[in-house]
Amino acid sequence: MQDRRHVAWLYSQLPELVRDGVIPQESVDRLHRRFGEIEQSGRSRAVVLFGILGAALIGGGVILLLAHNWDDLSRATRTALSFAPMLVGQGLCGWTLARRPDSVAWREGAGTFLTLAVGSSIALVAQTYHLGGSFEDFLLSWALLALPVAYLMRATLPALLYLIAIAAWAGMTYPSAWLGIRTAFTRGLSYWGLLALALPWWFLQIREGRYRSQVALFGWSLALTMPVGYFLTLEERAIGGFWPVWHSAFWTALFLAGKKWWGDAASSGHRPLQIVGALGALGLALALTFEDVWRIRESAQGINTGLFIAIAWLLASLALWGDSLRRGALSSASLLGALPLIAGAAYGLAPASPWAAVALMNLYVFGLGVGVLSAGVRSHALGTMNAGMMILSALIFCRFFDSDIGFVARGVGFILIGVGFLAANLVMLRKRGEAK
The missing domain is CATH 1.20.1280 (Monooxygenase)
Known part of the structure; x- marks a missing residue:
């Protein structure tokens, strides 16, 4: 975590350094984006x-x-x-x-x-x-009347209560629609329309400082409540068996957006979208390594707003993934962002051979773990390296419950991962000690 006193001292020196021509204004702006406001x-x-x-x-x-x-x-x-x-x-x-x-x-x-x-x-x-009236009516009325307080007072708690209230309202009223109109169009847009009312408050806070506590608190509330609205929207059966792609698009879009705009945050507390999105994407990828998931293929039943929202998230995910590739080589973030494409390929393989889809997803998660581990070793980042080891361990743990793999093979796999975990940490700690 950054030392606020040191950052404050650095900021106090910047105007004089710019005036004397030691550093350009562009470097000052980059420092402010890196460390955020005090x-x-x-x-x-x-x-x-x-x-x-x-x-x-x-x-x-x-x-x-x-x-x-x-x-x-x-x-x-x-x-x-x-x-x-x-x-x-x-x-x-x-x-x-x-x-x-x-x-x-x-x-x-x-x-x-x-x-x-x-x-x-x-x-x-x-x-x-x-x-x-019902409790849902009360909750929605309260949320709509409280939201102007957040804007007028520039207060954080009313905005957070609004996010929680509309997510709870969406969960309690589903599948009935907003204002009692039972149409698929209204069902799909109700939560997102309410959410759109609160997002300008967040953008105003971001303009004042991307790494402010108010921005992080709103980001955590958004990252934890928005999945409720998303999955309620996709409960419409228009998505059919293509759900692995739709769900992976949501989580990867969340992760890539957090990585793009808050990837340089000094602490994990200021990276809510990135953390929640990564956990959701990894959890989904691990779930897709099981064969039973690919044996269930429901056909889509019509077209409704839920499908259009899912397509919008998929396009956003692909756009952010393409931007991630343009800004650098194939990184661990780019590997995780490729999940919708891998899930789509597995979906195409599943009708002919569910095992082929399972094998592809297992290879993908294994490659993702190795990629994150390698990135941690190259950058001497112990946390990133351990994250890669945890991904590999989670994959082995999932295979622990796979009855098609023998006890000996599973036991040897666990032992090898454990030894690798300890050895990698010892090597990294030794390198850190030599660097000092």
């Missing part, structure tokens, strides 16, 4: 976190106090109390924008309180007047 100090982050926690506790306490004597209050009193927290939250946000617009702690705290107040007001008014 993160807040631990003390500042603690203030922000305590501000958010305090706002959440106050909001929860207000709701509990109202609930204590709720049944004894008149309808008019209930209505007034239902709107009171939201009005207080709006006043607090207005005061923050007017008097503390540059304070992250105040913006996050006020935005969190108003977001919780909006949810409580909707629930209390609906309960008071018996408006009916």
Whole structure:
């Protein structure tokens, strides 16, 4: 992890170095892209976190106090109390924008309180007047009303709650469509249309600094919730047996996008798309090494929006993969990005011989592990080298459950991988010691 004090010192020296002609402005821009903006100090982050926690506790306490004597209050009193927290939250946000617009702690705290107040007001008014409706309706209404708070206050938590809420709404309402219109077109676009409303907030944060904590938090929430919407969309049976290609395209597009725009991040915490995409792609590739997967071939049933979304992800994956190849030689990232093509080739082989498809996928995962291992050895990166060993170990572990391979062969394979793991680490540690 980068030392913020050293980076701050480096940034303070850059203007003088540019002025004296020691380094060009282009190098300064590259340094800023490499290290990102200076993160807040631990003390500042603690203030922000305590501000958010305090706002959440106050909001929860207000709701509990109202609930204590709720049944004894008149309808008019209930209505007034239902709107009171939201009005207080709006006043607090207005005061923050007017008097503390540059304070992250105040913006996050006020935005969190108003977001919780909006949810409580909707629930209390609906309960008071018996408006009916389902929990899914409440969740969607709350999310849509809370999203403007994220934009207005430049607050992170309301944006994260929005991502979680629309993913949960998509999961609970499927296969019914948005606004009750049961058509395939609406089912396919509902989640993605809602997601599109939040992405500009993320882009605005990226413009201020690609490696800021707000960008990373949103990225993690996006990477963990977006698969829900994607796989719900593909639940439509238009994808048929071609699902290995569609699913691999999603994971590789996620990985390659993270690698392209956040590959130089100083820590793994700032690479959410890359990490989640890599784990998803590797998990899928390992699953495709089993024969039973290729013996199930469902035919597509019509054409709907889910298929068009899958095609869009495939095109995005191929475009990012081509860009990865143009920017360098055949790297480990390019090998992982080739998964949709390998899965497509295996799909073509499966009707004639499922074993051929299995053999191709096993060779691919083996080659991927060797490629990542070699990249780690060349760059003296112990983490990358161990990642390659883990891929190979996972492949051997999958074959451990393959009854068509004898016990002796499986045992010898495990032993060889274990010895290779230990030997590679010892060699790498020795090289590091000699370098010092």
